[in-house]
Amino acid sequence: MTVLEQPGSSRNKSSLPGPPPDWRPRVDPAPLLPDAEPYRLLGTPAARGLDADLLKRLYAELVRGRRYNVQATALTRQGRLAVYPSSTGQEACQVAAALALEDRDWLFPSYRDTLAAVARGLDPVQALTLLRGDWHTGYDPHRHRIAPLCTPLATQLPHAVGLAHAARLKGDDVVALAMVGDGGTSEGDFHEALNFAAVWQAPAVFLVQNNGFAISVPLAKQSAAPSLAHKAVGYGMPGRLVDGNDAPALHEVLTEAVQRARRGGGPTLIEAITYRIEAHTNADDATRYRTDAEVEAWRAHDPIALLERELTARGLLTDEFAAATQDGAERLAADLRGRMNQDPALDPMDLFTHVFAEQTSQLRDQAAQLRAELDAEQTPAEEARP
Amino acid sequence: MTVLEQPGSSRNKSSLPGPPPDWRPRVDPAPLLPDAEPYRLLGTPAARGLDADLLKRLYAELVRGRRYNVQATALTRQGRLAVYPSSTGQEACQVAAALALEDRDWLFPSYRDTLAAVARGLDPVQALTLLRGDWHTGYDPHRHRIAPLCTPLATQLPHAVGLAHAARLKGDDVVALAMVGDGGTSEGDFHEALNFAAVWQAPAVFLVQNNGFAISVPLAKQSAAPSLAHKAVGYGMPGRLVDGNDAPALHEVLTEAVQRARRGGGPTLIEAITYRIEAHTNADDATRYRTDAEVEAWRAHDPIALLERELTARGLLTDEFAAATQDGAERLAADLRGRMNQDPALDPMDLFTHVFAEQTSQLRDQAAQLRAELDAEQTPAEEARP
Amino acid sequence: MTTTAPAATRKPATMAQALTRALHDAMAADPTVHLMGEDVGTLGGVFRITDGLAKEFGEDRCSDTPLAEAGILGTAVGMAMYGLRPVVEMQFDAFAYPAFEQLISHVSRMRNRTHGAVPMPLTIRVPYGGGIGGVEHHSDSSEAYYLATPGLQVVTPATVADAYGLLRAAIASDDPVVFLEPKRLYWSKDDWSPDAPTPVAPIGRAEIRRRGESATLITYGPSLPVCLEAAEAARAEGWDLEVLDLRSLMPFDDEAVCASVRRTGRAVVVHESPGFGGPGGEIAARITERCFHHLEAPVLRVAGFDIPYPPPMLERHHLPGVDRILDTVARLQWESGWTEGRGA
Amino acid sequence: MTTTAPAATRKPATMAQALTRALHDAMAADPTVHLMGEDVGTLGGVFRITDGLAKEFGEDRCSDTPLAEAGILGTAVGMAMYGLRPVVEMQFDAFAYPAFEQLISHVSRMRNRTHGAVPMPLTIRVPYGGGIGGVEHHSDSSEAYYLATPGLQVVTPATVADAYGLLRAAIASDDPVVFLEPKRLYWSKDDWSPDAPTPVAPIGRAEIRRRGESATLITYGPSLPVCLEAAEAARAEGWDLEVLDLRSLMPFDDEAVCASVRRTGRAVVVHESPGFGGPGGEIAARITERCFHHLEAPVLRVAGFDIPYPPPMLERHHLPGVDRILDTVARLQWESGWTEGRGA
């Protein structure tokens, strides 16, 4: 007597029931796992084989990037920039991300990634508009294929996946590269974006800049994973771990991932191990949560110094090249300084212009009210209120 | 000439820059990885060594559980239950989850897991209150250490983590077991809960019942991961993959995880591979998205039949035991049927009783309004409106 | 095109059928229209609104997504950035909440923050409201959240014809539209011709559904049929009620609303969503700001109570019904002579 | 205890200091009080409100969480279920949005859905509002969302003393409180004694901050100082304005609000959050419902525009300022004689 009409009690020959009917390991996890150590090229024999022009280009961009970071930070002190989250120390990530992309590809930066946008060719003043505060996004994302610098952490990652997916549906071989911090990987949007990307096999690349801290919170309070790159396995995409201060290594890994995505090979998660040399922003006091010794240790692993060592070893850092590089960086800084010292021209009526394609009657009324107030401001005070 | 004051150009002896200063693989990923094949005991030689009493207990609970599922589904046809998401075919997961816990532990069920609550000892009528519609949670969660049956998917997982963490802070050796479906693993809350649990080393166990579908959406459109258990690696907790229809295997894996959590060993993610034999709920039409052949294949892998085979082989399924088992199940069903056939006593004024600890003046006014309306309903119509 | 179908071809259709037809026609007319959501493909959605569309247009254009609402809306943002016109289905009202961050911080602001460079031609379909015996978290009315978010259009049909017309307009809009579908009207029927559909309804226009002189009932979505029933019942009390269907909560049709209230001098706002902080407060306030001197009585509200949505067996006590509406109309100070001396 | 500190011991303190002190005292008084959030531990929070508390009470009681707002609030729910009294910090207003699902579907309903068995003694601290030059997504005023969610208490201090008193009351409450901290008042100063703090302020009571006869300005949080300034300026125009600080938006102090408006006969609601669908509509509507016959003019509103929060360099045009308030007071129909014949 059984509760099920099954041939249960009259047992089959084999005592082994099969696996659950639909079970099969769907992907072999082994190739998805990141290496045990961060990938690096600088200082290894492989560096010798790297293309000299690429190294020089990376170097020039790093130097330019550092100069940009220094200048932007200086502008906060001079009151020309409200706030600046510096990427000093992270220039290799910023530059490599920009250089790994083709023109038609899209970059989805976080709020710290203005340098990546600049390295991609965006006007540095437009890149800083958000942080100066004259408008949220200072450039046309479509023109530059750079999504708005994104303040709410990790929330731009699903956008990158959606855009990549849409491009693929349209038959365009466009790749989207999205940048996020170590802290941002804890957000639900990180998870949902990577899962969508893997399921859709979207041509998206995710670059985690693990700089060890989310403001004051160290990685150990953020994640207990072997590495952040190991998160890739749970989505079914390859994870790569890279020395985030090794510009050629990053460039190689990013380029590979971008190319794979372009070929239809799906998304990749890349963790770049780096360090934020400056405080979180100019408003932050980093001494509250980290030691000088730690900062000094990372200064010794500076991305520019690392690359410089290699260039010098190969005799590529000629005085002439170094001077030209320095010169380019100074020109960028001078231009930035000069233009940021001018007050931007602002029209308060812009507040109402782009809320909807077609203004609602409610907004028309409110715009009229502001218009009247602005007009009254022009008028002597006694006349202002009837 | 360099841009950095670094001893960069005068190169060190060793051409190898060290790894990034703070880099170390924090956890060895190998032990976190699930086995390549779902763990099983039934049908393997190891099954012979299993405790006879345990097997009989599991069997009795499975049979009881199946009867409960059948009866609840019947109640929807008779209009005594608004909706029932059946766990027919998933009884091994439900039962094993309940039995793996001590009395002081907490269960965090999803909307499909009424059987797990019943197997834990909750009155079946109280377990079905949500689905009958007389009140949202039909029992006192504190009394039973069963959190409210949770409709918004995966949103109860962070609750489980918080409760487990709080218990640990208080020094209590209480474990929280949370249940979620394969579809629910895609939600951001799943990610955030598992990450918090791993970082806090909270005594929490996550049981994913992978029944192959989220309503109509098959797993392949939900995840591209090697298995859902592989997601554990990205959080730094062990992942286990189990045949979800093998009750003793599940019981062993769950008990191990619960004990490890209790000892301070941190959380575990367990994926149980199973199948939902019935439609999503009585309101669903499963023929729209799956074949009869697939259902039949899984019927052959029925959790009760699998265990029955083992019991029979070991001579444990005596007529007496089978009859007692069947009897217990029928008593449960008869009791459920009888009590669900009575209309619950409802007090509409309850709408206002537990919104806040202390009623606001706003709610007092609204309660008075409803009170007056209810009184008017009692009065002949012409008198009702003055 | 302003022609209406000849009466002969009109036959009973449900709101669900009209919605399906609207999606179908929008997809046929514009290849950039893409539907996405949980179970919208093979199953056709739990309410069957997308029934048959995956089959006809392919799974790429009507696709089952992973189960993650923020991911659904967030990827839709990216798709819109690349020139598609995504139509997202949230399975139930309360399950849109996980996507609120994307909605508030991105969808509603993208055009604005980019100075018009990146519009968001997104439609978010949300089955809303109660009255269908849904278990916990399946009957919310969340329109207040959407209304408090600048940059969103919020539209809700109450008739079969509007279900078609407004959904077509929502999909055609270059701005994000939260399209609220009253669950309990999905199976409501009306004479309507799927072969010669009514013209696309412009977003932002209210519509008088019943002319009357005594007072105006202002409502939308699931409460429209209740108000019409109340207006019929009110005749016995000697009241001739006007019933105005807002159809679009944002943009709000101040003109039509004020014209009606100025004519009748009295108004009651009726909705299912909780009263406190709900749409009714906004509506009553703006009417009062604009029509103060025409009001014979304060604008009153009939709304859901300020409580979490009740379990199914108690929901009838929560939902605004005919009696509660009539009781409120009775409080519109019909007897008072105090308005006589007004100067307005 | 209703004693106030002797004047001698009172010295200037900032709202931030009072908040820190409130957290400190609550933690000292009750070991179940646990603070959690992003950067609240070592750093003391980006606004330094939790400064020193991790050091004094240990990291277990003031803990840095992973960066995930739904996770923070969701785990706090579980902690509250186990008998703790979590105080959650959301780093900025807009970063509470990812936690809305937890807030709406769980925090606000847990007591109700469990028939009172599982209360949620949670406090959610949200720095809100603009005027501090914050970049995009750092200046939202999201109180409308909270008000539309039954089961939440919504409280906001506007003075240093209230910052202490209301936060103590919020933490002591057995129900969830969304505690809105006006960012731009963090550094506002007032004479206040941290050694003998003012008594715990009861939640749900409004307070008249300035007595006046001509009209009532109804406000809360960051707009209180603006209203007080406007009231001073209004004297030059011959208006003697009353200023009422709501302090608690839910429960709402209908009694105090109506008493004031009935006395002055005119009211303007002032807040920073966008007008449409914002708190002002609810407030104006309920005043009108209750005080219609005492109103000499419609209740008017001065609110943020119905736009996404502007970039810092333009925010002053968006925020309700003294001029805009006075312009609105001027529209309260001071000249009309139409109220004379009223029967009320």
Ligand SMILES: Cc1ncc(C[n+]2csc(CCOP(=O)(O)OP(=O)(O)O)c2C)c(N)n1
């Ligand atoms: C959703 C959200 N929550 C909180 C914040 C506040 N916040 C800004 S930066 C930051 C830390 C980010 O850390 P990480 O992701 O590691 O990036 P990093 O700053 O190191 O580049 C926090 C918490 C935010 N911007 N968005």
Ligand SMILES: Cc1ncc(C[n+]2csc(CCOP(=O)(O)OP(=O)(O)O)c2C)c(N)n1
């Ligand atoms: C947040 C949320 N989104 C959507 C739903 C609607 N819904 C109910 S069950 C279900 C499928 C769940 O699939 P899975 O997690 O695999 O659990 P199963 O039903 O298979 O037990 C969906 C989408 C929900 N309940 N909650």
Ligand SMILES: [Mg+2]
């Ligand atoms: Mg970081």
Ligand SMILES: [Mg+2]
């Ligand atoms: Mg499933």
